[in-house]
Amino acid sequence: MVYKSIGRYLSQRIARCLLCGDTCGHDSGLCQPCQRELPQLGDACQRCALPLPPAAHTCPGCLQHPPAFASARAAWHYAFPVGQLIQRFKYRGDLAAGFSLARLAAPRLLPPDDAPDLLLPLPLHWRRYWQRGFNQAQVIAAELSRQWHIPLAPRLLRKTSAGHRQQQLNRAQRLRNLEHSFTVRGPVAGMHIGLVDDVITTGATLEAASRALLAAGAARISAYALARTP
Known part of the structure; x- marks a missing residue:
């Protein structure tokens, strides 16, 4: 139902600005x-x-410890008003805010000569999905897929472990928390995969998902997000 409502929303023009009214x-x-x-x-x-x-x-961190994903791109800093729009989208179910950011981010995120073969939204564990009612990364990835004309596979990557909440953990703790928490449920051998999320904080979630995809045979992982924290 959520994604059908997004489809209806795509066909409409918003009469009032979501920020200033x-x-x-x-x-x-x-x-x-x-x-x-x-x-x-x-x-x-x-x-x-x-x-x-x-x-x-x-950055020095990536020079010392290169991540499993080859590159990452974000459209904005996680700061006002983007941070507030993402909060509305993610925690208050404001799908219009999420779609608006995804529509504006799409032309900024894709390099002209480096398109992935397939887009995957970072999955939620089923308990988190049940609580929220939708996967914010899938809403974003659906719009990127539409604009970039790249196939979307929302069920290929699965999160099998809920783990602990990540907000208060550092990168090393997040990686331990996420170890072996993703499984790949379809063929990815030799493919350039685009992983999509709303915000990149430490990159630990992208790292864990990328490791699972590379272990399944993916050739390269690129990450795309609306915003990046400092």
Whole structure:
């Protein structure tokens, strides 16, 4: 039902901006002045999307311990007003906010010469899915798939362990928490996989999912997210 409602929403133009409430003629649901307020992510680590000073390409963490995924891209800093829109989307069921960000992020995230073969949303454990009622990464990935014309496989990757909540854990603790928590349920051998999530924090969830996909034969993993934390 959630994804059918997203389909109905795609066919409509939002009359009022989701942020300021003014008349909005843009099909993303955010008016042009509010779009200009979104904190665009400029210089960032090519491996994990961590914000970096100008001219830097790779962060010290990725130089010392390269992640399993080959690259990561995020459209914005996790800051006002993007952070507030993601909170509304993820925890209050505001699908319009999630779709609006995904629609605006899609043209910013895909490099012109490096498209993945298949898009996979990072899955939720069934208990978390039952509590929330939808997977925020799948909503985002569906819009990226639509704009990029890349197949979406929402059930190929499965989260088999709920683990502990991640918010208060550092990267090493998150990796231990997520160890062996993903299983691959379809063929990925030789494929360039695009993993999609809402926010990249430490990259530990992407790391665990990437390890599972590489172990199943995937050739390369690229990560895409709406926002990156500092």
